[in-house]
Amino acid sequence: MQTDKRILIPTDFSDNAWNTIVYAMQLYKGSSCQFDIVHVYDVHPSQLATTLSSQRIGFFQDLIKKESEAGLNSILDDISNSYPDSTHVFNVHSRKGDFVDVIKDMVNTQTYELICIGTKGATGARALFLGSNTHSLIKNVDRCPILVIPDEVNFSPIRSIVFATDFERIYYKAEIKPIKKIAKQFGAKVCMLHIYDAPSLSHVQNYNSGALDNYFKNLEYEFYVVPNFSGVTKGITSFIDEEDVEMLAMINYKHSFLEELIREAVIRKITFNTKIPFLVIPSDT
Numbered sequence: 001m002q003t004d005k006r007i008l009i010p011t012d013f014s015d016n017a018w019n020t021i022v023y024a025m026q027l028y029k030g031s032s033c034q035f036d037i038v039h040v041y042d043v044h045p046s047q048l049a050t051t052l053s054s055q056r057i058g059f060f061q062d063l064i065k066k067e068s069e070a071g072l073n074s075i076l077d078d079i080s081n082s083y084p085d086s087t088h089v090f091n092v093h094s095r096k097g098d099f100v101d102v103i104k105d106m107v108n109t110q111t112y113e114l115i116c117i118g119t120k121g122a123t124g125a126r127a128l129f130l131g132s133n134t135h136s137l138i139k140n141v142d143r144c145p146i147l148v149i150p151d152e153v154n155f156s157p158i159r160s161i162v163f164a165t166d167f168e169r170i171y172y173k174a175e176i177k178p179i180k181k182i183a184k185q186f187g188a189k190v191c192m193l194h195i196y197d198a199p200s201l202s203h204v205q206n207y208n209s210g211a212l213d214n215y216f217k218n219l220e221y222e223f224y225v226v227p228n229f230s231g232v233t234k235g236i237t238s239f240i241d242e243e244d245v246e247m248l249a250m251i252n253y254k255h256s257f258l259e260e261l262i263r264e265a266v267i268r269k270i271t272f273n274t275k276i277p278f279l280v281i282p283s284d285t
Contacts, residue, residue, distance in 0.1 A: 226239060
């Protein structure tokens, strides 16, 4: 079947990864779509040699490959039993190698609309923790938007999207396109959120916000400017809680707030407290 869109979904066979597949199926319900579900495994002979004889290393690698393929076939069975949309096609891929390298290779050789990946909630808190694989993708994959699905988030129709930005850079159509597509599909309102330190916008910020006016002119949208009382992260999460939105979107510029947030999430084990899917869009610069 010829499809309009291709979505890439990495899996580790966890409940969170299955929830991500279900979310993606619901997000694109009614849209002709191919889902490529990939499991990446990596075996280092130098590490195995400490516990296994060289004769058994090949057997062990083959066993891991078979387990990967069996897990993917089990996912296909689960999808079949969940009454999938008739316009959806599902392919599975078992790949050996480094996780980020495999995903980058797939993105570079195929045109994907989106990568959907799950990440587990922080223990004892309803929070989003950028785990090592998710963090690595955001840091290293710059040719495809990434939708991060927090643990145990159930799909609900997208009524509003928070686009957190500082208006400091020129916006390109390719950066805005993923937000517009989802907003148009669901008739969602786009809430452009700026957490400010200065009480008024600079000339550059006014110019760039005007460009957003033009980009979103055929959609429902609104600008929100919120004072930075307790940090950008807290400002965004508080807005999400107060406005009851279904998705957060940000452009992943180099040397930006998002880059700093990613660094903190890994090095300092800081959680980014959002209960909604997080759309990370690579910058077009």
